[in-house]
Amino acid sequence: MSIILDHVHxxxxEGTAMASVALADINLVIPDGQYVGLIGHTGSGKSTLIQHLNGLLKPxxxxxYFNGEDIHDSGYNKKQLRSRVGLVFQYPEHQLFEVDVYSDVCFGPNNLGLERLEVELRAFNALKQVGITEEYFYQSPFDLSGGQKRRVAIAGVLAMKPQVLILDEPTAGLDPRGKEEILELIARLRIETGMTVILVSHSMEEVARHVERIIVMNKGGVAYDDHPxxxxxxxxxxxAIGLGAPQITYIMEALHQSGLAVDRSALSIEAARDSILVALR
Amino acid sequence: MSIIETKQLAFEYIRRDDEGNVEGITRAVDNVELAIEPGEFIAILGHNGSGKSTLAKHMNAILYPTEGVVWVDGKETTDEEYLWEIRQKAGMVFQNPDNQIIGQVVEEDVGFGPENIGVPTKEIWQRVEESLKTVGMYEYRKKSPNRLSGGQKQRISIAGVLAMRPKCIILDEPTAMLDPTGRKEVIGAVTGLNRSEGITVVLITHYMEEIINADRVFVMDRGAIAMTGTPRQIFSRVDELKALHLDVPQVTLLAHELKKSGIGHLPEAVLTTEELVAALTGSGRMGRNH
Known part of the structure; x- marks a missing residue:
């Protein structure tokens, strides 16, 4: 079971003077449970790509293919697809709208036509998963802090019990602590639920530290697809395509060039430290 | 005379519940005393809720002190007579580029400010041209802002402030919503106008690597100034910065870790890759000689 993109354009x-190619021949296989980082500068096609994964855009x-079925076959259940492939948009807190936190998280599962008890159970669990405690359940979502609002928005998607969770720049605009909290939350959710996670990010440090595979988008195509x-x-x-590497990569590269036999592929401070200590010995 | 000076500045706001009953008072800025000299590049760091934006909004009379005084170029901000003068002297750029662009065409947007204060047409065009050239956006002057990237939009916002001929520009997390290229463009433009135009810069940011060119850094915590110093002095206090939940550049962290592991001859605070490489390859050679 997996997501497969086959020659997606x-x-x-199309057919107008404004026509612009957003995706050009994308071929990808994303197996179950993988933690994927999706990077690329603004306008590289990242957002267009993720909107294809839950059928919001049609190639x-x-x-x-999702779990072996073509999502654009006639008769394919799109509604179910959108509950299975959960998409957390950029600044998801802008989409909170209900009178209280609990109702907001109930909205999605309620829309799936589930029984009331199941809806409430899911909302309760989802809020617990993201670390929103009961004292906040009946507050207006607009009274929460930025980081809390974002958690509530993520809970709204989790309550749909997705198999794939796609997050479009989930840490944008948060301070370092808020960022760390959201990334830890995603890592924990992934372990607890076994979900596939696709993280869209502008921070090279962030993806270097968290994901197991990076897909680099450029001009609507896949420029690189490999481990970090x-x-x-x-x-x-x-x-050259408006990205870069974590600072640690540049440090190790510079040290290597000045004759120190360090491991250039080190991506964490700890790995870099150990490699430098060995090289200095 | 300082361009911006505060004395025992405090700002409180009242929190109310749905019915309008008072729930409590938050002291967002707490007894801040600072003096910023003309031409300085000042960086203000702090996590969300530390009071840095509230402090910044006092610097061009968007907010007024609950207690204490703020002077901008010698004028008290609460003196209504000088309000427009203060806003012109100390311009502000905000986080979200989409919230501060109003023109249909780039040059029209940049000209909005000077037009509003009655600058003669010929001079408006002159100012627009100069401002756009300073931020490297002159070739985009006839474009629609909608079609620009985030970094380009922020540079247009900066040009809009520059067209007012300010003495000081305050930027409240101007790069928080940008990609790495956009961040570099904006910081490059800001550094340039400080160095070549001599404009005082107050840069509020979460990104530590953006402050290494600053003359002085203020670190805020719970409404007060918790640390001050040059970037190097600040970065030598890695453990304190971490306790305040601030990001330290990877090169500084790595040097700190190496120092803890017994590489003794590293300098107090390492700010750039070049510094670390120089220090280590020096120490490496010594290691081999022993």
Whole structure:
């Protein structure tokens, strides 16, 4: 069971003077339970890509398979797809709208036509999973802090019990502590539920530290698709497409060039420290 | 004379529940005393809720002190007579580029401020041209702002402030919503206008790597200034910064870790990759000689 993209193309405003190619021949297999980082500068096609994964956008040509079925076959249950592939948009707190936190999280499962008891149970569990305690359940979502609002928005998606969780820049605009909390939450959720997680991010440090696979988008195509240390080995090419590597990659590269035999693929402070200590000995 | 000065500045706001009953008072800024000299590059760090934005909003009379005084270029901000003068002298750039662009065309947006204060048309065009050139956006002057990237939009916002001929520019997390390229563009533009135009810069940010060019850094916590110093002095206090939940650049953290592991001859605070490489390859050679 997995997500498969087979020769996916997407052209916005096809057939008009404004036509622009947003995705060009994307071929990807994302197996169950993988933690994938999706990077690319603004306009590289990341957002277009993720909106294809739960059927919000339809490819101009090519197919997308979820758990072995073509999601654009006639008769395919799109509603179920959208509960299985949960999408947390950028600044998801802007989409909170209910009178209290609990009702907001109930909205999604309620829409699935589940029984009231099941809806409430799911909302309760989802809020617990994201660390929102009962004292906040009946407060207006607008009275919460930025980080809390974002957790509530994530809970709204979790209450749909997705198999795949896609987060579009979930840490944007948060301070370092808020960022760390959200990333820890995602890592924990992934372990607890076995969900596939796709993290869209602008922070190279963030993806380097958390994901097991990085997909780099450029001009609507996949520029690199590999494990983090292999992708960041291409830091010069990444810079040319408006990205870069974590600072640690540049440090290790510079040390290596000045004759110190360090491991250039180290991505954490600890690994870099150990490698430098060995090289200095 | 300082361009911005505060004395025993405090700001409180009243929290109310749905019915409008008072729930409590939050002291967002607590007894802040600072003096910023003309031409300085000041960085203000602090986590969300530490009071840095509230403090910044006092610097061009968007907020007024509950207690204490704020002077901008010698004028008290509560003196209504000088309100427009103060806003013109100390311009502000906010976090979200989409919330501060109003024009349909780039040059129209940049010209909005000077037009509003009755600058003659010929001079408006002159100012628009100069401002756009300073931030490197002159070739986009006829474009629609909608079609620009976040970093470009922020540079347009900065140009809009520059067109008012300010002495001081205050930027409240201008890069928080940008990608790495956008961040570099904006910080490059800000550093440039400080160095070549001599404009005082107050930069509020979460990103430590953006402050290494600052003359002085203020770290805020719970409404008060918790640390002050040059970037190097601040970065040498890694453990305190971590306790305040601030991000330390990876190069500084790595140097700190290496120092703890017994690489003794590293400097107090390492700010750049070049510094670390120089220090380590020096120490490496010594290691091999022993």
């Amino acid at each position: 997407h052209i916005y405003d 101009t040509s090519g197919s997308i 240390s292999a992708v960041f080995g291409h830091f010069r090419e990444l810079e």
